[in-house]
Amino acid sequence: MVLGFTPANPAGPSGGRARILPSTADPAQLDAALTTLELTVRRRLDGLLQGNHLGLVPGPGAEPGDARPYHPGDDVRRMDWSVTARTTEPHIRQTVADRELETWIVADLTASLDFGTTGCEKRDLVVAAAAAVGHLTQGGGNRLGAVLAGGSGIERIPARGGRPHLQYLLRSLASSPRSAPGARDGLPEALEQLRRPPRRRGLAVVISDFIGPLDWERSLRALNSRHDLLAIEVLDPRDVELPDVGTVTLFDPESGRTKSVRTSSRLRADFAGAAAQRRRDVSTAFRRAGAAQLTLRTDRDWIADIVRFALSRKRGWTGAAGQTKGDVS
Incomplete structure (x- = not known):
């Protein structure tokens, strides 16, 4: 069984299909590729989440704030025991909303x-x-x-x-x-x-x-x-399935190993x-x-x-x- 290998000479885009996103492999085309990518992202995602980013976590916030006297109904888990001990009156620690x-x-x-x-x-x-x-x-x-x-x-x-x-x-x-x-x-x-x-x-x-x-x-x-x-x-796609292309040389980029195999139906299923x-x-x-x-x-x-x-x-x-x-x- 061969897993985690990728074809050494993979086929290019099929049927003249347009590129899904611009290639960043060519340094001469990098500026144009990043500009195209930015325009695509801004056009498709702009305004998608507006009004939904109210804070980082649920609740009143995670940053510690000032202490204030305890009032009936306050969450006792927010009790500030150090201030309570100093003042001999119950105090709770307020939190600042993390925006x-x-x-x-x-x-x-x-x-x-x-x-x-x-x-x-x-x-x-x-x-x-x-x-x-x-x-x-x-x-x-x-x-x-x-x-x-x-x-x-x-x-x-x-x-x-x-x-x-x-x-x-x-x-x-x-x-x-x-x-x-x-x-x-x-x-x-x-x-x-x-x-x-x-x-x-x-x-x-x-x-x-x-x-x-x-x-x-x-x-x-x-x-x-x-x-x-x-x-x-x-x-x-080649990470999850092998094409029926006969004998092919596979290359594992993580280990540097190569292996020639015949892409039989049994091998492809495995x-x-x-x-x-x-x-x-x-x-x-x-x-x-x-x-x-x-x-x-x-x-x-x-x-x-x-x-x-x-x-x-x-x-x-x-x-x-x-x-x-x-x-x-």
Whole structure:
């Protein structure tokens, strides 16, 4: 059985089909590709969540405020015992509503993302997903930062606000050096970079194809204690099924190994079954970590998938609040 391998010479877009999103692989075309991407995102997502971002978490807020005397009916769990002891009168600690959202994107740019057989590479889809997240969470004093795991190791982009910063972040993401085959300085290390030192409560968005061992699950679960989590899984059709093309050389970009196989019906069925089981294992890991899941594919309209996902969660939207977090009224 061959799982996690991708064709060494994949077929290009079929039937003259238009590209789903512009390629960022050519440095000479990078500016034009990012401009096109920004216009697409703004046109399709503008106003989608207006009026729904009332705060980061449900309730009165998370930031400590002033103490005031206790009144009957106040929540005793908010009792400020230190002030109560000093004044000999019951006091509760008020909280300040947290209106500013700090979003961190963890982008996996390891070698398996430099692949695509339809309209684009998975790497282009990572950039597009980051652009959509940036657009949906910008404004109102919100800040966006990123941790990139790719060919140059782990790179951190500090969280700042404003459109120029978002453009700088996307350019850094799109122009990040490609990983050498077999290099695996990736997702677990990037998640730990985000977790330590602890940051203020916010939204963590993890974008990857999640190919390889589930060694990132523990770090993702640890992030759930301070952040709302959104996992964006980017896939190509060849990640889930093999075409009937006879003998083909398969290449695993994560390990650098190659293997020649004949794509018999038995092999294709085994590959599809193992890939489906892998996707179920990944989804289970997301649920255990308390992360909402959004799947984007290179052969689908990625922005339509984002719109459907956002609209389905619009009542409780805090950027991407997981189902386990409940709705924000």
